[in-house]
Amino acid sequence: MARTIIPFGPQHPVLPEPVHLDLVVEDEVVVEARPSIGFIHRGLEKLVEKKDFQEFVYVAERVCGICSFIHGQTYCQAIEEIMQIPVPPRAHYLRTVWGELSRIHSHLLWLGLMADGVGFESLFMHSWRVRESVLKIIEATTGGRVIFGTCKVGGVRRDITADQFSEIRKQLDKIEKDTREITNVFLTDSSVKDRLVGVGVLSKQDAYDLGCVGPMLRASGVAQDTRKLGYAAFKDLAVEPITRSEGDSFARCAVRCDEIFQSIDLIRRAIDRMPEGEIAVKVTGNPNGEFMARTEQPRGEVVYHVQANGTKNLQRFRVRTPTFANLPAMVKTLQGCDLADVPVLVLTIDPCISCTER
Amino acid sequence: MSEPLIIEAIEVGALVDRVKQFRQDGYRLVQISATRLPEQVQVTYSFEREDRLANLRLHLPAAEAKLPSISGVFWCAFLYENELHDLFNIAVAGIAVDFHGKFYHTAVKFPFGTSTSPAPSPKTASPSPSPAAPTAKPTPATDPKPAAAAAS
Amino acid sequence: MAYFAMTKLALKWALSKPPTTRYPFEPRQVIEGSRGTLLFSRDTCVFCNICAKKCPTGALYVNRTAKKWGIDRLLCITCGYCVEACPKKSLSLGTDHARVTVTKDRELF
Secondary structure, eight states, X not given: OOOEEEEEOSSOTTOSSOOEEEXXXXXXXEEEEEEEOOTTOOOGGGGGGTSOTTTHHHHHHTTOSSSHHHHHHHHHHHHHHXXXXXXXXXXXXXXXXXXXXXXXXXXXXXXXXXXXXXXXXXXXXXXXXXXXXXXXXHHHHHSOSSOOOOEETTEESOOOOHHHHHHHHHHHHHHHHHHHHXXXXXXXXXXXXXXHTTXXXXXXXXXXXXXXXXHHHHTTTOOOOGGGGOOXXXXXXXXXXXXXXXXXXXXXXXHHHHHHHHHHHHHHHHHHXXXXXXXBOOOOSOOEEEEEEXXXXXXXXXXXXXXXXXXXXXXXXXXXXXXXXXXXXXXXXHTTOBGGGHHHHHHHTOOOHHHHXX | OOOOOOEEEOOGGGHHHHHHHHHHTTOEEEEEEEEEETTEEEEEEEEEETTEEEEEEEEXXXXXXXXXXXXXXXXXXXXXXXXXXXXXXXXXXXXXXXXXXXXXXXXXXXXXXXXXXXXXXXXXXXXXXXXXXXXXXXXXXXXXXXXXXXXX | OBXXXXXXXXXXXXXXXXSSOOTTTSOOOOOTTOOOEEEEOTTTOOXXXXXXXXXXXOOEEEETTTTEEEEOTTTOOOOOHHHHHOXXXXXEEESSOOOOOSSOSOEEO
């Protein structure tokens, strides 16, 4: 049978991120997929040589636009562990609230993109309509819609007042109600199920060996969630990883839908237990040492390997983002799939190529 | 998150066997990262099982940085090894999916320094519009960083 | 398995007001605390240069002898670091979006 090579990306109406795939197809069945990334490599890791470690929080936040707050938080956590800075508990709780808001908005964004990927435009618009309410909360408390700019080494820069908390609670009730309507369509509608069930099945062993993280791993049955490590306020708020066992795209969609509700619940519990006190401590001196900070981003586990040598510029700053770990799984599942399933498979890992390439 | 890092120093020859042992014990590969030190390149492999990290660290001479690939044991390592090659000019032999230097498109080849010349100094390495900018700069590495950073 | 599970949602929104604002015919909803543009008041500034040193992107320019203060609007990320650092409280963040600029020069005060 004759083989055709179809170039897919980096610009394509259905592709959410600039990744290039050379799809080798035989009569609409993809035999092999050769990935190619590197279109938006900005060289952020080399910027440590120019910016001092406190200013670098701004660069770390801008590694990604969707998961930006947790990048900043992980960087601050790494530096705080190296310098043994005692961050006040209120700052930990505030970071947790913003981190979970970030997770809700990222998952709603992904739900919209997945609906768009299967052609369900109106569901895409409704998901992003609900996401707007989350972005309004974030803008009112931090000042920015996607780049929050509130994390700093030693704590946070802004506080949330009690009035704002009660407003957040009211909005969360409304967001929860709206999200239930949308996830009901995702999880029960026959046209969505036809596109997602059985597509891109990853067995439990495969997902673990391929180094998957986040919802990719949890939807195949492995209960791994970096929030169990107990960073920030998670030592007081226990998180139970949400898992499914089927390992196909529908299971991943269901895991992400359930995680939205888990995050709403976590925010409510964090607001209930919010301690009083300061929001930051003063930081003096330079870091010296190394640490690997790990947190749970919406897409999975992110690892920040920071090495410092006593000067105000860090020696090495290395980010291993979750999409970097999920890419081999994408390449593996693309072998043997139908051509029409390619956008679903690319979207199911929740790609964030700007994170991957920094 | 306050557990100290467990770093095991290892030689290049023993790398693949140790990684196979990690695979048999049920660890998963978390990341591979590299740091350029004066006269050396330091490569760190991280593995994890049940929320505990275990790290391997090896030092390669800057003159001839060569590594065997572990993508035979962990297939997903091919991405990290391509990145090691493209940014640090470490020759990794036998990568499962090899991009031959075309993984990242950078204006300056090997931005973190080649094995024969130190990293380009920060002032000159910032945005160079022509892609034909030479890699080997005659100025010595302006990093006055002691090798004490290797010990955590 | 439900068929046409979207019907209820679609009908509800087809029969109600659109959630979007008909900007520019209706005013934009301004959110308090949003970081829009940097505002500078020249009366209180003493040209001490602290804001320019703290700026992470290097967008500020202060000339003490000539008593000039300038900002490169395209480099400013409205982080607010300079607002916190200014000892005379001459800087603040307003909620309007940044104005459109057609040149890459600094805006001098």
